[in-house]
Amino acid sequence: MATRGGPAGQVAAPARPVPILTYHNIGEAPPGATHRGLYLGLDKFRRQLEMLARRGYRGVSMDEGLPYLRGEQRGQVAIVTFDDGYRDNLELALPALREHGFSATCYLVAERIGGYNAWDSELLGVRKPLMDLAGIREWLAAGMRIGSHTLTHPHLPQIEPAQMQREVAVSKSVLEQRLGIAVDHFCFPYGDHDAACVAAAAEAGYRTAVTTERGRVRAGRSLLALPRVGNNGRRSGAAFLARTLLWGLSGSR
Numbered sequence: 001m002a003t004r005g006g007p008a009g010q011v012a013a014p015a016r017p018v019p020i021l022t023y024h025n026i027g028e029a030p031p032g033a034t035h036r037g038l039y040l041g042l043d044k045f046r047r048q049l050e051m052l053a054r055r056g057y058r059g060v061s062m063d064e065g066l067p068y069l070r071g072e073q074r075g076q077v078a079i080v081t082f083d084d085g086y087r088d089n090l091e092l093a094l095p096a097l098r099e100h101g102f103s104a105t106c107y108l109v110a111e112r113i114g115g116y117n118a119w120d121s122e123l124l125g126v127r128k129p130l131m132d133l134a135g136i137r138e139w140l141a142a143g144m145r146i147g148s149h150t151l152t153h154p155h156l157p158q159i160e161p162a163q164m165q166r167e168v169a170v171s172k173s174v175l176e177q178r179l180g181i182a183v184d185h186f187c188f189p190y191g192d193h194d195a196a197c198v199a200a201a202a203e204a205g206y207r208t209a210v211t212t213e214r215g216r217v218r219a220g221r222s223l224l225a226l227p228r229v230g231n232n233g234r235r236s237g238a239a240f241l242a243r244t245l246l247w248g249l250s251g252s253r
């Protein structure tokens, strides 16, 4: 991995650790669905947003959160991210986010827009509808942002290097062309990444890339391999509150 010059060399320098929250589906898991932890009921999601707001956190997109990650801006923010681009993000999460004046980033699978989760539908036993282009435009018009989650959602370290680079770079240009906006943020499918994948994200020109490694972002972290905080349906409201209280304590360091 490059350590000097260029985006790969950029590291986080936040004044206080920044949580990046991870969500997938908002809503109840359909009957028969496995991996139910990928779902968070709307009530629970709303309670989490309320707790954040009450604790003084503002939920922000990756674009809005970047100056905080870099240490250029100070304040209590939680970056809100959604993986895969499900329709329920638009229909259920968006109104709840707007109630609090929060924004969020949704990572889209560029060749699956308007389709379903073809990469894991058999494993999960359910086809989950993804936002179509009109839905994504609605998401953006409401002040939300997007990032890339590759073309087809592969395990990047397991595919041919040229194909891996294409998934990382071409997904960015496809989304930029189809939506007419800059796409500066990337999310590794399944959190899978290695040094070559991080270098590919740098080469493609992304400013940040997120993983599924757990934790808040502390100073010295590469902006192209950022840890996140999971918020799946198994975590109770009390556990989420306890976590945000702990953030307050360690945030004072």
Ligand SMILES: [Zn+2]
Binding pocket: 083, 084, 149, 153, 189, 190
């Ligand atoms: Zn994903």
